[in-house]
Amino acid sequence: MDFSFSKEHQMLRRMAREFAEREVLPIAKAIDEEHRVPMDVVKKAAELGLLGVPFPQKYGGMGAGEIGYCIVAEELGKVSSSFATIIGAHIGIGAMAIYLGGNEEQKKKYLTPLARGEKIAAFALTEAGAGSDAAAIKTRAVRDGNYFILNGTKQFITNGDIADIITVMAVTDPSLGPRGGITAFIVEREYPGVRIGKLEDKMGIRGSSTAEIILEDVRVPKENILGPFGAGFIVFMQSLDMGRLTLGAACLGGAQTALRMAMEWAAMREQFGEPIAHKQSIQWMIAELATEIEALRSLVYRTAWLVDTRQPFTRYAAMCKMYGSEVASKAVNIALQIYGAMGYSRDFVVELMYRDAKIAEIYEGTNEIQRIVIAENLFRDFGVRIRP
Amino acid sequence: MRVIVPIKQIRDPRGVKADPRRQQVTLEEAELVINPTDRNALEEALVLKDKLGAKVTVISIGGPEVEDSIREAWACGADEGILLSDELLAKADFRGAALALAKAIQKLGDFDLIIAGAMAADTCQGQLGPRLAAALDIPCVNDVYRILEVSGGKARVIRGWDEKFLEVEVELPAVLCIAPGANVPRLPHGARIMNSYQWEMPVWKASDLGLSEEDLRPGVEERGLSFPPERVRGRVSRGSPEDLARELVSFLRERHLI
Numbered sequence: 001m002d003f004s005f006s007k008e009h010q011m012l013r014r015m016a017r018e019f020a021e022r023e024v025l026p027i028a029k030a031i032d033e034e035h036r037v038p039m040d041v042v043k044k045a046a047e048l049g050l051l052g053v054p055f056p057q058k059y060g061g062m063g064a065g066e067i068g069y070c071i072v073a074e075e076l077g078k079v080s081s082s083f084a085t086i087i088g089a090h091i092g093i094g095a096m097a098i099y100l101g102g103n104e105e106q107k108k109k110y111l112t113p114l115a116r117g118e119k120i121a122a123f124a125l126t127e128a129g130a131g132s133d134a135a136a137i138k139t140r141a142v143r144d145g146n147y148f149i150l151n152g153t154k155q156f157i158t159n160g161d162i163a164d165i166i167t168v169m170a171v172t173d174p175s176l177g178p179r180g181g182i183t184a185f186i187v188e189r190e191y192p193g194v195r196i197g198k199l200e201d202k203m204g205i206r207g208s209s210t211a212e213i214i215l216e217d218v219r220v221p222k223e224n225i226l227g228p229f230g231a232g233f234i235v236f237m238q239s240l241d242m243g244r245l246t247l248g249a250a251c252l253g254g255a256q257t258a259l260r261m262a263m264e265w266a267a268m269r270e271q272f273g274e275p276i277a278h279k280q281s282i283q284w285m286i287a288e289l290a291t292e293i294e295a296l297r298s299l300v301y302r303t304a305w306l307v308d309t310r311q312p313f314t315r316y317a318a319m320c321k322m323y324g325s326e327v328a329s330k331a332v333n334i335a336l337q338i339y340g341a342m343g344y345s346r347d348f349v350v351e352l353m354y355r356d357a358k359i360a361e362i363y364e365g366t367n368e369i370q371r372i373v374i375a376e377n378l379f380r381d382f383g384v385r386i387r388p
Numbered sequence: 389m390r391v392i393v394p395i396k397q398i399r400d401p402r403g404v405k406a407d408p409r410r411q412q413v414t415l416e417e418a419e420l421v422i423n424p425t426d427r428n429a430l431e432e433a434l435v436l437k438d439k440l441g442a443k444v445t446v447i448s449i450g451g452p453e454v455e456d457s458i459r460e461a462w463a464c465g466a467d468e469g470i471l472l473s474d475e476l477l478a479k480a481d482f483r484g485a486a487l488a489l490a491k492a493i494q495k496l497g498d499f500d501l502i503i504a505g506a507m508a509a510d511t512c513q514g515q516l517g518p519r520l521a522a523a524l525d526i527p528c529v530n531d532v533y534r535i536l537e538v539s540g541g542k543a544r545v546i547r548g549w550d551e552k553f554l555e556v557e558v559e560l561p562a563v564l565c566i567a568p569g570a571n572v573p574r575l576p577h578g579a580r581i582m583n584s585y586q587w588e589m590p591v592w593k594a595s596d597l598g599l600s601e602e603d604l605r606p607g608v609e610e611r612g613l614s615f616p617p618e619r620v621r622g623r624v625s626r627g628s629p630e631d632l633a634r635e636l637v638s639f640l641r642e643r644h645l646i
């Protein structure tokens with residue numbers, strides 16, 4: 001057994017950390033306040049290959065695998081959940097769907113510019129009536145010769161307004177349901193009929209945009225079907241598996257920053273004539289949190305290793321997402337509590353981290369849904385089938 | 389055009405722990421990184437590569453772990469790297485290191501510029517660049533903030549000079565010692581990072597450089613490390629600006645500082 005990272009991955013971590021500290025950290029507070037996507041910094045990330053971390057070099061990627069991608073997500077998560085979300089939606093689900101489901105042609109045409117960061121991806125599944133119940137989507141794709149005509153409205157789509165290439169899930173045969181009746185499509189932003197609707201005014205991750213995407217008689221060539229016809233649900237679920245793992249990695253980063261800040265404050269802040277770190281109730285919070293962070297680290301990188309060595313990992317990815325988001329939320333809660341009033345003040349970043357953390361319990365499948373996925377996976381070993 | 393960048397691997401100063409009470413410095417937990425100012429030097433070399441197509445060669449001395457730093461420099465854009473490594477070289481002091489580097493550079497053949505960091509963040513001696521120039525018998529410009537132009541066998545640079553800047557012209561080949569913070573060094577590209585262990589790195593021993601134990605015998609003996617004495621607390625004075633000025637002047641006079 002060997003828990004060490006490869007030399008390449010160690011170097012990648014140094015690079016990602018320096019990038020995060022140099023380029024992202026200084027703007028983390030401003031992009032929240034200004035509700036602005038930092039496209040200039042996204043471009044700088046692209047120049048270093050950070051928009052294609054897990055993809056093979058022959059498609060313009062970095063070739064660093066899932067372990068490499070988790071390292072980058074962790075380092076970005078340490079400084080900004082918004083920025084980690086932009087990159088996560090781009091690589092982890094948007095471009096990932098093309099990598100996992102796309103044919104050679106599609107990978108050359110679409111994955112390559114995405115991996116190089118020349119184009120930005122979004123992943124459009126959610127609709128007004130289809131959140132946790134993803135199979136309930138209403139967006140329709142109707143065949144018209146060599147084209148499909150898409151109609152429907154997607155909402156809460158990360159990168160929706162900045163994306164050039166959108167992977168969209170649509171119903172191709174309403175009689176068949178999720179197994180066989182839903183197909184994934186690659187939709188270019190430039191196709192006539194693609195419109196960006198409402199931008200969400202969110203509680204947190206305000207440096208990443210979340211948009212409504214309206215599809216009105218959008219003609220999509222049949223070459224843009226992603227994966228087998230009627231198997232869109234599987235393509236999207238596989239992408240979400242990957243996204244969940246790296247979301248766990250980003251949470252690992254965020255939790256570590258919260259822990260570090262909580263400890264710095266506890267060591268510095270004096271009450272009753274001594275640092276509050278001398279109080280046992282503070283020590284216990286810190287000790288428990290540090291333990292959970294270490295457990296999360298092991299879970300995340302072991303799961304990434306399962307992916308890179310091509311072993312089944314679905315249940316572990318769901319665990320990474322569920323446990324990671326809960327550790328991160330606990331971490332920011334503890335940090336804010338230890339900071340006291342200063343944590344509640346906008347003068348510090350603790351309140352920003354607190355607002356940012358909550359989303360990870362909701363998106364990419366709520367934590368309730370993750371529990372269902374985990375239980376479904378576990379019970380399958382006992383011959384019991386659970387339906388969500 | 390060939391540019392040579394000698395780099396040093398050091399313990400990241402940010403990770404070094406000092407315990408003055410026990411007169412102890414713990415280095416081992418700090419990460420091994422390229423000396424920050426050497427990254428500034430590498431950046432200057434890579435700019436010359438971008439602008440003039442210079443070939444950039446990185447050289448370092450040390451144990452096998454130094455290979456990682458050379459590969460990181462390659463990932464940043466250097467064209468090749470050479471490690472000087474064996475037991476004799478490991479013991480070398482500044483003079484020995486400069487001598488070994490000079491021999492290695494001569495072994496490489498023609499070159500136009502050696503761009504070095506002005507100082508290593510661990511020893512803060514600033515000896516290597518000037519010693520290297522002396523060993524090769526070529527000019528050296530220290531404290532360089534900017535390379536303005538390299539052409540016609542000359543380089544024009546801006547260097548620090550007291551509190552001012554000075555524009556200097558130097559004949560090539562020459563050693564330029566780059567000032568800390570002269571630029572923002574680029575980060576390595578991710579794909580190059582992933583490929584950075586896929587080429588064979590030449591490792592030269594002292595004997596490959598024609599150097600004997602005698603040549604490399606350290607001229608400096610290290611007897612131990614100690615902390616600087618605790619600083620005496622400063623004196624805080626209050627009063628009108630006139631009184632304060634008077635007090636300051638007499639204080640400085642007492643100490644024969646003015």
Ligand SMILES: Cc1cc2nc3c(=O)[nH]c(=O)nc-3n(C[C@H](O)[C@H](O)[C@H](O)COP(=O)(O)OP(=O)(O)OC[C@H]3O[C@@H](n4cnc5c(N)ncnc54)[C@H](O)[C@@H]3O)c2cc1C
Binds near residue numbers: 089125132156369
């Ligand atoms: C900032 C942000 C970014 C997003 N980005 C994207 C994106 O890029 N692409 C995309 O497609 N979507 C995106 N989403 C949508 C997100 O994935 C959904 O919001 C999420 O899946 C939950 O759906 P919902 O909000 O409709 O909640 P609902 O499904 O309505 O759930 C409400 C509550 O009921 C619970 N619940 C639902 N079903 C069950 C059940 N079977 N058992 C137990 N409890 C249940 C849920 O856990 C939750 O607590 C984003 C959302 C946000 C807020």
